Amino acid sequence: xxxxxxxxxxxxxxxxxxxxxxxxxxxxxxxxxxxxxxxxxxxxxxxxxxxxxxxxxxxxxxxxxxxxxxxxxxxxxxxxxxxxxxxxxxxxxxxxxxxxxxxxxxxxxxxxxxxxxxxxxxxxxxxxxxxxxxxxxxxxxxxxxxxxxxxxxxxxxxxxxxxxxxxxxxxxxxxxxxxxxxxxxxxxxxxxxxxxxxxxxxxxxxxxxxxxxxxxxxxxxxxxxxxxxxxxxxxxxxxxxxxxxxxxxxxxxxxxxxxxxxxxxxxxxxxxxxxxxxxxxxxxxxxxxxxxxxxxxxxxxxxxxxxxxxxxxxxxxxxx
Numbered sequence: 001x002x003x004x005x006x007x008x009x010x011x012x013x014x015x016x017x018x019x020x021x022x023x024x025x026x027x028x029x030x031x032x033x034x035x036x037x038x039x040x041x042x043x044x045x046x047x048x049x050x051x052x053x054x055x056x057x058x059x060x061x062x063x064x065x066x067x068x069x070x071x072x073x074x075x076x077x078x079x080x081x082x083x084x085x086x087x088x089x090x091x092x093x094x095x096x097x098x099x100x101x102x103x104x105x106x107x108x109x110x111x112x113x114x115x116x117x118x119x120x121x122x123x124x125x126x127x128x129x130x131x132x133x134x135x136x137x138x139x140x141x142x143x144x145x146x147x148x149x150x151x152x153x154x155x156x157x158x159x160x161x162x163x164x165x166x167x168x169x170x171x172x173x174x175x176x177x178x179x180x181x182x183x184x185x186x187x188x189x190x191x192x193x194x195x196x197x198x199x200x201x202x203x204x205x206x207x208x209x210x211x212x213x214x215x216x217x218x219x220x221x222x223x224x225x226x227x228x229x230x231x232x233x234x235x236x237x238x239x240x241x242x243x244x245x246x247x248x249x250x251x252x253x254x255x256x257x258x259x260x261x262x263x264x265x266x267x268x269x270x271x272x273x274x275x276x277x278x279x280x281x282x283x284x285x286x287x288x289x290x291x292x293x294x295x296x297x298x299x300x301x302x303x304x305x306x307x308x309x310x311x312x313x314x315x316x317x318x319x320x
Contacts, residue, residue, distance in 0.1 A: 002046075003044070003045070003046035003070070004046050004124040005046040005047065005048045005072055005122045005124055005125060006045055006046050006047070006124055006125065006126045006127065006269060007040055007045055007046070007047045007048070007125075007126065007127045007128070007129060007265065007269075008047075008048050008050055008074075008118070008119050008122060008125055008127070008128045008129070008150075009033050009036060009037045009040075009047060009048070009049050009050065009128070009129045009130070010033065010049075010050040010051055010110070010115050010128070010129075010130050010134060010143065010146065011031070011032065011033025011034075011051065011107070011129075011130045011131060011132055011133060011134035012031035012032065012033055012034065012051075012084055012102075012107050012132060012133040012134065013029075013031045013033065013034035013049070013051060013053060013062045013066075013083075013084070013106075013107050014030055014031040014034070014062075014083060014084035014085060014086050014100075014102075014105075014107065015027050015028070015029065015030065015058045015062075015083055015084070015085050015086070016028045016029070016030035016031075016086050016088045016254070016300075017085060017086065017087045017088065018088045018254075018300070019087065019088065019089045025087065027058070028254075028300045028301075029061060029062055029065050029301075030086065030088075030254070030255070030300075030301060031084070031086075031107070031132075031133070032131060032132035032133070032160065032162050032257070032258055033049075033051075033129070033130065033131065033132060033134065034049070034062065034066070035255045035258035035259070035301045035303070036129060036160070036258045036261055036262055037049045037066060037069075037071045038065065038066065038069045038071060038301070038303055039255070039258055039259050039261075039262030039263075039291070039295075039301075039303030040071075040262045040265060040266060041066075041069045041070040041071045042069055042070075042262075042303045042304065042305050042306075043262055043263065043266035043291070043303070043304075043305060043306040043309070044266065044305070044306045045262075045265065045266050045269060046070075046072070046124070047070075047071050047072065048071070048072040048073070048074050048118070048122060049066055049071050049072070049073055049074065050074045050075070050110075050114075050115050050118045050119070051074075051075065051106075051107045051108075051109075051110055052075040052077075052078070052079045052081075052106050052107065052109050052110070053073070053075070053078055053079070053083070053106050053107070054078055054079060054080070054081055054082055054083040054105070054106035055078035055079060055080060056082055056083055058082075058083035059078055059082075059083045059106055060078065062083065063076075063078065074118040075114075075118075078106075079106055079109055081104055081105055081106040081108075081109050082104065082105055082106065083105060083106055083107075084100065084101065084102045084105040084106070084107055084108075084133075085100070085101040085102075086098050086099065086100050086101070087099045087100075087101075088254070097166070098164060098166065098167065099166075099167065100133070100164070100167050102133070108139060110139075110142050111142055112141065112142050112143070112144075112145040112146045112149075115142065115143070115146040116145075116146055116149045116150075119146075119149075119150060119153070119155075125155055126155060126156060126269065127155060127156045127157075127158055127187075127265060127269075128146075128147070128150040128155050128156075128157055128158065129158040129159075129160070129261075129265075130143055130147065130158075130159060130160075130181070131158075131159050131160030131161060131162050131181075131189070132160060132162035132164065133164060135159075135161070135162075135163075135174075135177055135178045135181055136168070136174070136177075137168075137170070137173045137174055137176075137177040140177050140180075143181070144177075144180060144181065144184075147159075147181060147184045148184060151184055151186075156186040156187060156219075156273075157184050157185045157186050157187070158185060158186065158187040158188075158189075158261075158265065159181050159182055159184070159185040159187070159188055159189070160188075160189040160190075160257070160258075160261055161178055161182065161188070161189065161190045161191075161194040161198065162189075162191075162194065162257065163178065163193070163194045163197045163198070165197050171197075175197070175198055175199065178198065179198065182212070182216055182218075183215070183216050183217065184217075185216065185217075185218050186217075186218055186219045186220070187218060187219065187220045187221075187222070187264075187265075187268075188212065188213075188216065188218045188220070188221045188222070189221075189222040189224070189257070189260075189261050189264075190209065190212070190221065190222070190223055190224075191223070191224045191225070191226070191257065192205035192208075192223070192224070192225050192226075195208040195209065195212070195223075196208075198212075200212050205223060205225060206223065206231060209221050209223040209231065209233055210233065213233050213235060217235075218235065219234060219235050219275065220232060220233070220234050220235075220268075220275055221233045221234075222260070222261070222264055222288070224257060224260060224292075226253075228243060229241060229242055229243025229244070229289070229318075229319065230242060230243075230260065230285060230288065230289055231285075232264075232281050232284060232285045232288075234275050234276075234281060236275075236276060238275065238276075238277065238278050238281045240278065240281045240282045240284075240285050240320070241285075241320060242282070242285045242286060242289050242318035242319065242320055243289075243318060243319040244289060244293055244316060244318065244319070245316065245317060245318065245319055246316045248293060248296065248297055249297055250296045250297065251296065251297055251298055251299045252296070252299060252300070253296050254299075254300050254301050255295050255300065255301025255302070255303065256292045256295050256296045257292070258295075258301065258303070259291045259292050259294070259295035259301070259303045259304065260288045260289065260291055260292035261288070262291060262303060263287045263288040263289075263290065263291025263292070263304075263309055264284055264285075264287070264288035264291075266287070266291075266306060267283060267284045267287040267288065268284055271283065271284065282320070285318075286313045286318055287309055287310070287313055289313075289318065290304075290309040290310070290312040290313040290316070291303065291304055291309045293312060293316075294308055294309060294312055
């Protein structure tokens with residue numbers, strides 16, 4: 001039975017060229033929004049990816065992977081523009097460091113009208129998601145009008161800040177564009193590093209996140225702290241913290257944040273958007289952290305299924 005399409009996603013789909021210790025580059029399918037679409041679908045959430053993909057070899061591979069994971073393509077016919085590339089060097093701690101090649105590429109061949117029309121055709125839509133490279137100021141004329149239209153249509157707007165400051169020439173314009181998108185969001189995901197780059201006031205990451213929550217109209221903010229856990233904060237005053245207690249064999253952190261967000265959104269949909277009380281928010285956080293924990297134990301982005309994340313959550317209680 002076909003799953004109803006509940007989430008629409010717009011943003012980058014690209015090839016990560018990941019450097020090993022010898023400097024050899026291995027191509028891997030990636031991009032934050034591409035990863036999130038896959039991760040949501042693998043958790044059982046009907047998802048539609050809105051951007052076009054290239055007819056080149058990499059574009060065909062991206063499309064095939066999305067389809068294999070059950071993601072619907074709003075633009076199923078490939079286009080001639082090439083696929084975006086990212087060169088990824090992993091730090092000693094396994095964190096990715098990126099350089100992007102994104103001029104004249106397929107996933108940027110969009111308009112706000114294309115995105116709006118694709119969503120208009122999805123009657124069961126509940127959430128729209130974007131973030132990361134889609135927050136590049138050069139593309140704001142496409143994504144911001146789309147987000148505003150979806151807000152007006154009554155859909156929840158999800159924005160993952162996921163900053164890439166090393167590849168943005170004008171940090172002030174980049175920062176302002178991200179903040180404009182965040183102020184439209186019902187759900188915001190930020191890391192402690194994102195908050196620092198955004199220069200949100202506060203002496204600690206949690207103080208910065210609380211300030212952003214007051215500044216925005218968001219109903220829920222997810223603050224990730226890497227290995228140090230995560231917070232969920234609601235506009236009604238609920239605050240939940242969680243951190244894994246088990247020592248994990250971490251392969252790398254590629255896709256961890258995307259898997260976290262997918263787990264959060266999947267659980268939110270299962271709970272019918274229930275974030276009014278502490279226990280409900282704690283359940284969301286437990287599932288989100290479990291989803292990220294399973295991902296970091298794999299090389300590259302390998303998002304877990306709903307059942308896998310639930311099993312991990314049951315077997316491994318959090319520090320709260």
